[in-house]
Amino acid sequence: MNILFLMYPWDKIDPETDSTLRLIHECVSRGHTVAITTPNNLTMRDSVASAFCQVFSQAPTPANIVSFYKKAKFKKSRLPLAGFDTIIMRANPPLDPIALNFLDSVREEVFIMNDIDGLRIANNKLYTASFDDPNNKFIPVTHVSKTPDYLEEVLRESATDKMIMKPLDGYGGAGVILVEKHAQKSFHSLLEFYINSGKGGNYVILQEYVEGxxxxxxxxxxxxxxxxxxxxxxxxxxxxxxxxxxxxxxxxxxxxxxxxxxxxxxxxxxxxxxxxxxxxxxxxxxxxxxxxxxxxxxxxxxxxxxxKLQKKVIDFIESVINAKEALTLRKTEFRKAIKDAHAI
Structure with a gap:
């Protein structure tokens, strides 16, 4: 298979803990042709979506993942996105909508994980509200707004003395704080900071504090x-x-x-x-x-x-690609049968 990882820069990886590195190592170890790129390296030429990529060499793959990272050798090349069997999305939030626009042009030819439309609808914390859970059995009560007066009212009327506040598009725990009713004056200042720090105002989440x-x-x-x-x-x-x-x-x-x-x-x-x-x-x-x-x-x-969870992930991707290839082969055989019948 030809596999492209659309991700964060290679030199930003912590080889001791990085999940993407483990997926890459598994793919290279299986003998797949693996390339990496970042959203900033996507390009278009003659209406063909491409990327400036780093392609892993065919040298023996160290079993130790940290050694693999340190010894990795690449060949730099501009490659057409449609030439890949799969593109694995591993770029950090926030979502880059322009990158998805590049991928739109090849979505019928390439298996993209996760799906472009899925990323568009689920790239922020509003997505949890789309699951059917009217009685809040699985999902805590959540409020989202960039209107300070409304959010202050929510805190005042909360059935509990504390709530969790966080930015809508944050990740890695950035900006998550505990707010309490008795600190209403401080809450007003925090809201002003969270909301007004972005052009046009940022949305803020206030969520029921879950005990435990x-x-x-x-x-x-x-x-x-x-x-x-x-x-x-x-x-x-x-x-x-x-x-x-x-x-x-x-x-x-x-x-x-x-x-x-x-x-x-x-x-x-x-x-x-x-x-x-x-x-x-x-x-x-x-x-x-x-x-x-x-x-x-x-x-x-x-x-x-x-x-080794990375084995399960790559097994799944291989099964999807194999199923697509089998379907294409079957379609080709059917078309040949019809063409042969017409020639008789």
């Missing part, structure tokens, strides 16, 4: 609508965020009965939206976020459970 948040959250990796691995992230002392980038630690976790039911509830919609590989964050068995652009956690879940 101080004990951490659960990251679940979902593949083709099914959970394939999980871990619990525990915040550091005095920290409300559990993200590892914010100082949290990870421990082994087995999904509870209700967490499995939640995954089963949202899995079919994820697949319908073309979101085949995502990370979901749960607190006290409720869905907090869906991460669709470059979900992480592969290395840590692997280490905690002695598994």
């Amino acid at each position: 948040a101080d004990a951490g959250d659960v990251r679940v990796l979902m593949l083709n609508g099914e959970p394939i691995g999980a871990m619990k992230r525990v915040p550091s002392d005095g920290e409300v965020r559990s993200n590892v980038h914010a100082g949290g630690t990870v421990v082994k976790h087995s999904l509870t009965k209700k967490e499995k039911a939640l995954c089963k509830h949202i899995g079919p919609k994820l697949v319908r939206d073309g979101l085949y590989f995502v990370g979901i964050d749960l607190i006290n068995e409720k869905l907090i976020e869906v991460n669709v652009q470059s979900p992480g956690g592969i290395m840590r879940i692997n280490r905690l459970n002695n598994v």
